[in-house]
Amino acid sequence: MGTKRRLAPPKLKLPDGPRWSKPRYNWAALRAALLYGTMSAVAVGIALALRDGPAWEHPAPWLVLRMPTALGLSAALGLTLAAAAIAATRIVTSRFAWGRRLHRDLRPMARHLSLTHILLLAGFSSLGEELLFRGLLTPAIGVPMSAVLFGLAHQIAGPSRWVWVTWASVMGVGFGAIFATTGSLLGPLLAHAVMNAVNLAYLRDHEPADDETASPAH
Secondary structure (H helix, E strand, O other): OOOOOOOOOOOOOOOOOHHHOOOOOOHHHHHHHHHHHHHHHHHHHHHHHHOOOOOOEOOOOOOOOOHHHHHHHHHHHHHHHHHHHHHHHHHHHHHOHHHHHHHHHHHHHOOOOOHHHHHHHHHHHHHHHHHHHHHHHHHHHOHHHHHHHHHHOOOOOOOOHHHHHHHHHHHHHHHHHHHHHHOEOHHHHHHHHHHHHHHHHHHHHOOOOOOOOOOOOO
């Protein structure tokens, strides 16, 4: 009698595409994370050397709150700002030609990122930029000026340069206002990290079409 061949169970195959790609080394992402980590250390060191208290606490907040209240209010405001910014990104990308152009100009930096790289960049960029521009600079030069410097630091090549600078400056005002109001950097850190992670994934996975609902404004 012949022996019956046992059929091997079918192997599970994930769909192709960046959402399912395995994490690979992305040296640009790792270099950026190292740069932001260095930025964080420098900002903390300067703040400790030049003033009383750490960089993640505002020395003279607009509201005098107990620490638990300050942390809770800062986190709530930060997550609200992140949700509003993420929604605004979707609206301008679908309705305005300049929003789609900005999306296309930024997309190359996110196209080959895995989920691990996105989380790494979102975490380290928010930590480095918030400690420098909010934790160190906002108490020294105020919310508007630190926001302008934050915006100018976001330079890209191409026609969308000043759109991106303006967007970053507006977000800088929001981050700085939360920090100055509550005295806690928790909210800006959460807002910045969540917004960066969600929008990097959106940049990676979404290619805006020319026939999306468009506004006559360009």
